[in-house]
Amino acid sequence: MVGRGEVLERMTTIAGPQGSLEALWQTGGVNAPVHGVPVLLCPPHPSLGGSMDSPVLADLVWMLGRRRHPTLRFNYAGVSASLGSRADPAIELLPLVDDAAAAVLHLLQTTGERRCWVVGLSIGALVAARLGAVDDAVEKVALISPPVDVGVIDAGALDRSGVLWRCYVGGDDVYAPVDRVRAAVPRVVVIEHANHTFSRGLQALCVAVADELAPAEEL
Helix, strand or coil: CCCCCCCCCEEEEEEECCEEEEEEEECCCCCCCCCCCCEEEECCCHHHCCCCCCHHHHHHHHHHHHCCCCEEEECCCCCCCCCCCCCCCCCCCHHHHHHHHHHHHHHHHHHCCCCEEEEEECHHHHHHHHHHHHCCCEEEEEEECCCCCCCCCCHHHHHHHCCEEEEEEECCCCCCCHHHHHHHCCCEEEECCCCCCCCCCHHHHHHHHHHHHCCCCCC
């Protein structure tokens, strides 16, 4: 039995461009109607040791779920049980963006909402930035540890789209160093002493992101 205020994710599948994508979904509170803005979480890529099982995404799901926001996290095509061929983000990011766009559509259809927020971690931050610039359903974007040496974030395109966005990076991140991220994008929040995977600084990151996206409400 899941009690009030607890967060329960369930396995689901998304109709992706190359076939079914595996995903984890939670409703934003099993004892309350869905009423928070739904949030899509774009994972890191296996080339940087990532998947939807990232502890960063898991902690964000818990925190956003406690604030009554439905969440959906997924694996890109060719990762774990997701069907299709695995893309190399260093060569072409578009297949990952297409997977995320399919996940947005699934999230909106599931919740009946017309808008959503998107969080991207590592390679997922590049995906989230690209998606936020072109998808009218995306209202807010949080970019965590974007590896700016792998791909470009078009801050101008995000601004022109009207999306509210912010970037978060660990002070000790060697894959997304603070100086290079700041040179590439504005609006950078530094989580001191945190590395790329946030084995340090995870709680501070999750609080910062959740407070920006969804200020705490009384349960």
